[in-house]
Amino acid sequence: MRTRVTEMFGIELPIFAFSHCRDVVAAVSRAGGMGVLGALYFTPEELEMELKWIDDHVDGRPYGVDVVMPASYEGADFAPEELVGRLQGMIPDGHRAFVETLLEQHGVPPLSAAAEAGKVLLGWTDATARPQVEVALRHPIALLANALGPPPADVVELAHRHGVKVAALASTPRHAIKQAEVGVDVVVAQGTEAGGHTGEISTMVLIPQVVDAVDVPVLAAGGIGNGRQMAAGLALGAEGVWTGSLWLTVEEADTPAMAKTRILAATSRDTVRSRSWTGKPARLLKNAWTDAWEAADSPGTLPMPLQFMLVSDALRRIGRSEAAELATFPAGQIIGITNRVRPVSDVVFELVEEYVEASERLDGITRS
Amino acid sequence: MRTRVTEMFGIELPIFAFSHCRDVVAAVSRAGGMGVLGALYFTPEELEMELKWIDDHVDGRPYGVDVVMPASYEGADFAPEELVGRLQGMIPDGHRAFVETLLEQHGVPPLSAAAEAGKVLLGWTDATARPQVEVALRHPIALLANALGPPPADVVELAHRHGVKVAALASTPRHAIKQAEVGVDVVVAQGTEAGGHTGEISTMVLIPQVVDAVDVPVLAAGGIGNGRQMAAGLALGAEGVWTGSLWLTVEEADTPAMAKTRILAATSRDTVRSRSWTGKPARLLKNAWTDAWEAADSPGTLPMPLQFMLVSDALRRIGRSEAAELATFPAGQIIGITNRVRPVSDVVFELVEEYVEASERLDGITRS
Numbered sequence: 001m002r003t004r005v006t007e008m009f010g011i012e013l014p015i016f017a018f019s020h021c022r023d024v025v026a027a028v029s030r031a032g033g034m035g036v037l038g039a040l041y042f043t044p045e046e047l048e049m050e051l052k053w054i055d056d057h058v059d060g061r062p063y064g065v066d067v068v069m070p071a072s073y074e075g076a077d078f079a080p081e082e083l084v085g086r087l088q089g090m091i092p093d094g095h096r097a098f099v100e101t102l103l104e105q106h107g108v109p110p111l112s113a114a115a116e117a118g119k120v121l122l123g124w125t126d127a128t129a130r131p132q133v134e135v136a137l138r139h140p141i142a143l144l145a146n147a148l149g150p151p152p153a154d155v156v157e158l159a160h161r162h163g164v165k166v167a168a169l170a171s172t173p174r175h176a177i178k179q180a181e182v183g184v185d186v187v188v189a190q191g192t193e194a195g196g197h198t199g200e201i202s203t204m205v206l207i208p209q210v211v212d213a214v215d216v217p218v219l220a221a222g223g224i225g226n227g228r229q230m231a232a233g234l235a236l237g238a239e240g241v242w243t244g245s246l247w248l249t250v251e252e253a254d255t256p257a258m259a260k261t262r263i264l265a266a267t268s269r270d271t272v273r274s275r276s277w278t279g280k281p282a283r284l285l286k287n288a289w290t291d292a293w294e295a296a297d298s299p300g301t302l303p304m305p306l307q308f309m310l311v312s313d314a315l316r317r318i319g320r321s322e323a324a325e326l327a328t329f330p331a332g333q334i335i336g337i338t339n340r341v342r343p344v345s346d347v348v349f350e351l352v353e354e355y356v357e358a359s360e361r362l363d364g365i366t367r368s
Numbered sequence: 369m370r371t372r373v374t375e376m377f378g379i380e381l382p383i384f385a386f387s388h389c390r391d392v393v394a395a396v397s398r399a400g401g402m403g404v405l406g407a408l409y410f411t412p413e414e415l416e417m418e419l420k421w422i423d424d425h426v427d428g429r430p431y432g433v434d435v436v437m438p439a440s441y442e443g444a445d446f447a448p449e450e451l452v453g454r455l456q457g458m459i460p461d462g463h464r465a466f467v468e469t470l471l472e473q474h475g476v477p478p479l480s481a482a483a484e485a486g487k488v489l490l491g492w493t494d495a496t497a498r499p500q501v502e503v504a505l506r507h508p509i510a511l512l513a514n515a516l517g518p519p520p521a522d523v524v525e526l527a528h529r530h531g532v533k534v535a536a537l538a539s540t541p542r543h544a545i546k547q548a549e550v551g552v553d554v555v556v557a558q559g560t561e562a563g564g565h566t567g568e569i570s571t572m573v574l575i576p577q578v579v580d581a582v583d584v585p586v587l588a589a590g591g592i593g594n595g596r597q598m599a600a601g602l603a604l605g606a607e608g609v610w611t612g613s614l615w616l617t618v619e620e621a622d623t624p625a626m627a628k629t630r631i632l633a634a635t636s637r638d639t640v641r642s643r644s645w646t647g648k649p650a651r652l653l654k655n656a657w658t659d660a661w662e663a664a665d666s667p668g669t670l671p672m673p674l675q676f677m678l679v680s681d682a683l684r685r686i687g688r689s690e691a692a693e694l695a696t697f698p699a700g701q702i703i704g705i706t707n708r709v710r711p712v713s714d715v716v717f718e719l720v721e722e723y724v725e726a727s728e729r730l731d732g733i734t735r736s
Contacts, residue, residue: 001733014733172637192560193570201636202561202570204591204600205701209636223572232572232600234733235726268569268577269540333573358603359730365369365382365602366724 001352003239004217005186008165009034009062009142014240015230015351016188016219017344018066018145022050022057023252027344029061036064036145044131051139064143064167065136069129070280071149073304080127084309091302091310098299099314102292106323111316125305126152137162145169145188148197148280150179157183169221171199171206173213180214187214188242191222195245195332197282198222198273204236211237225334227354234355235362245332251343258324259285260341268336276328279307283332288325289318369720371607372585373554376533377402377430377510382608383598383719384556384587385712386434386513390418390425391620395712397429404432404513408492412499419507432511432535433504437497438648439517441672448495452677459670459678466667467682470660474691479684492646492673494520505530513537513556516565516648518547525551537589539567539574541581548582555582556610559590563613563700565650566590566641572604579605593702595722602723603730613700619711626692627653628709636704644696647675651700656693657686 003014012032019025025035037054039047047065054063075087133155136144144151144159145167159166160183167186170176176187189210191203199206203222211218220233221242233241248255249263262285272286276293279302284290293301301307318326371382380400387393393403405422407415415433422431443455501523504512512519512527513535527534528551535554538544544555557578559571567574571590579586588601589610601609616623617631630653640654644661647670652658661669669675686694 003733172635191570191572193573199637201701201704202559202572202591204559204571204597205561205593205636205704208594208596209705223570225573226576228576228604229572231603231730234730235599235603236596237726267540268573269567333569336569336573337577355730356734358605359727359734362599362602362723362727363731365371366727 001355003234005219005240008185008217011062013348013352014219014234015348016064016240016242017247018242018244019247019253021247021252021254022054023254024247024250024344025063026054026057027250027252028247028348029058029063031345031348032061033348034062034064034143036066036143038066038147039129039132039136040066040068040147042132044135047132047135048138051136051141055139062142064145065132065139065141066145066147067129067132067136068147069126069149069151069155070304073125074306076126083125083127087306087309091306092299095299095302095310098297099311102289102326103314103317103323106288106318106321106326108314108317108321108323108326111313111320130155133158137164143167143186149175150182150184153182167219169197170210172201173206173209176210176214176218180216184216186217186219188219188221189238190242191220192273193283193333194222195271195283195335196330197278197280199281203233207233207236207238222332223334225332225337227351227356228358229334230351231355231358231362244330245334246338246347247344248331248335249338249341250347251341256319256327259327259329262324262327263331263335264339264341266331266335268333271331271333271335275301275307277308277311277330279304282330284328285331285335287328289328369723371602373587373608376553376585379430381716381720382587382602383716384432384608384610385615386610386612387615387621389615389620389622390422391622392615392618392712393431394422394425395618395620396615396716397426397431399713399716400429401716402430402432402511404434404511406434406515407497407500407504408434408436408515410500412503415500415503416506419504419509423507430510432513433500433507433509434513434515435497435500435504436492436515437494437517437519437523438492438672441493442674444494451493451495455674455677459674460667463667463670463678466665467679470657470694471682471685471691474656474686474689474694476682476685476689476691476694479681479688492676498523501526505532511535511554517543518550518552521550535587537565538578540569541574541577544578544582544586548584552584554585554587556587556589557606558610559588560641561651561701562590563639563651563703564698565646565648567649571601575601575604575606590700591702593700593705595719595724596726597702598719599723599726599730612698613702614706614715615712616699616703617706617709618715619709624687624695627695627697630692630695631699631703632707632709634699634703636701639699639701639703643669643675645676645679645698647672650698652696653699653703655696657696 015033017028020038028035165185217239219242220238383401385396396403533553585607587610588606
């Protein structure tokens with residue numbers, strides 16, 4: 001297949017796969033697409049190890065790294081060394097009590113070792129994401145993507161000096177225009193049906209508007225889980241597709257077994273756009289956790305990055321407990337169509353095969 | 369163009385256009401698609417006049433009628449002659465006071481003639497929609513569509529006895545299966561981005577699931593405003609598209625000038641899914657009215673059909689006032705791309721032209 005993005009990156013297929021799992025990233029790149037590793041959950045040292053592993057398993061194919069550098073967040077003016085302490089001080093006691101009570105109600109035990117607790121900030125801020133960027137640029141990555149709006153102009157420049165292309169996720173045409181202005185090479189236009197941080201406009205409505213608003217190539221994100229959806233994304237004017245939830249249930253994914261089972265069984269109505277994970281609206285698997293934050297006794301969510309600082313230990317405790325009903329993670333509406341476990345190579349093959357079928361069908365409709 | 373629905377109805381283009389305006393309905397059918405008149409706002413006598421006009425202006429081309437027969441609503445067990453009175457008694461005084469205060473705050477005067485008030489129920493119930501069906505079946509209609517779930521089985525049979533095909537709107541695969549079971553001939557799978565009553569699943573995610581779930585042909589609805597979106601809908605497996613908001617701003621539309629102006633200026637973020645119109649979630653133009661029902665002092669909305677009974681006079685008063693900020697009507701997210709007034713024939717021509725371009729582009733991507 002040939003589009004502006006296959007040309008830009010020297011890849012065979014305009015399929016971008018976001019995943020926190022290095023095995024998935026390497027497998028998609030080896031299959032002719034472009035794997036993109038989500039760096040968020042890794043310390044700089046951990047990220048270094050993950051990228052080293054990918055370098056050793058990607059057969060020289062291009063891959064990318066995705067960081068989270070939000071354009072705005074609480075504490076953006078604090079000095080890095082006092083950032084965590086000052087942000088911790090901004091979390092109300094009532095919110096901490098609400099979380100603790102919720103965990104108690106569901107029988108979630110505390111973490112066994114104190115050392116496990118406190119990994120509270122991750123890459124949610126400029127200060128914590130920059131070291132990840134520095135690590136990433138020491139590896140032969142082809143793409144640096146930013147998941148929350150336009151990356152800082154100096155980061156774009158830095159990436160370009162390393163010969164690395166830059167992408168950013170946009171949920172409105174206005175966002176896309178701003179991103180093009182700071183020099184991104186690719187805009188990922190993401191509809192509301194996507195997992196993770198997402199806006200209100202659907203992929204069907206958003207993509208043509210973004211394609212018409214910017215000159216750089218656009219990837220369609222949100223709702224892309226099979227080849228018909230890939231064909232639809234490209235029919236809307238995108239040069240490729242950006243996929244995420246699709247890879248949570250592949251053979252190679254290190255998704256916890258409990259989560260995999262729930263995703264395989266879920267329908268497209270089992271997700272919800274909620275601030276209960278990070279403080280900004282993100283589409284998550286709908287469950288007792290997301291319900292609790294909407295209930296009458298909820299104290300309401302806190303702004304980014306305070307909400308994640310508030311809940312990060314709780315989410316880790318839930319992950320190690322039997323309280324499957326509280327296990328919370330980003331998931332797009334396409335989890336309604338992922339209902340069996342397949343290897344990455346099969347998923348990629350079927351995307352292309354079904355794309356070709358859809359394309360031939362469209363053609364036949366006007367020829368007959 | 370040729371699909372299962374063009375064959376079924378003997379039309380040239382698989383483009384269905386929902387409109388409350390008879391001029392639009394006739395113009396779309398004359399242009400080779402299928403106009404579908406929304407009967408909701410008409411008494412049986414008014415509907416008779418509208419359909420007579422269409423019969424005289426449609427040049428023998430097929431057209432359809434859309435009614436609202438909700439599968440469930442408050443008062444479904446009441447006898448028709450006491451329905452309105454008993455439902456009126458179920459509306460709390462606090463809700464009436466909230467509406468009156470809101471109108472006063474925005475300087476909306478009362479209706480000048482008492483006779484204008486009280487057209488409160490319309491076709492929101494089985495009892496009020498059936499006379500509309502009877503009127504419709506006295507005309508040479510080709511399609512009877514139901515906007516809120518599966519139509520009653522006897523209505524499907526009645527239509528079939530008249531040689532009229534039946535369609536129903538579905539927002540989940542499960543709805544679609546139920547509709548196929550009662551014998552509908554066409555399922556309109558409608559994504560959350562659509563105007564009017566709508567579910568949570570996006571068009572991109574919904575269409576392939578509905579296509580895989582039922583044997584009858586599927587129309588893609590929600591987010592279809594240009595030819596790229598039409599191509600995307602058909603790439604997803606639909607046999608045609610069902611459009612609505614697209615026709616609010618055409619030359620032929622009798623949309624009030626104030627509303628037309630606001631739609632032309634709106635972005636795709638200026639709609640909201642709200643219960644403030646009918647009691648069931650419907651996507652509306654976001655404004656001071658929808659905001660008021662979400663505000664801290666809102667009494668909350670009432671179930672269908674009580675909410676519309678509560679607000680119908682208010683909406684009529686607003687429509688005759690200068691309070692444009694309260695004017696409330698269904699609108700899909702594609703109002704962000706409708707930004708100029710064109711005749712129906714131009715819109716239809718551009719849908720087809722852009723469809724062909726998108727189809728050729730998809731084909732070129734795999735050939736090169």
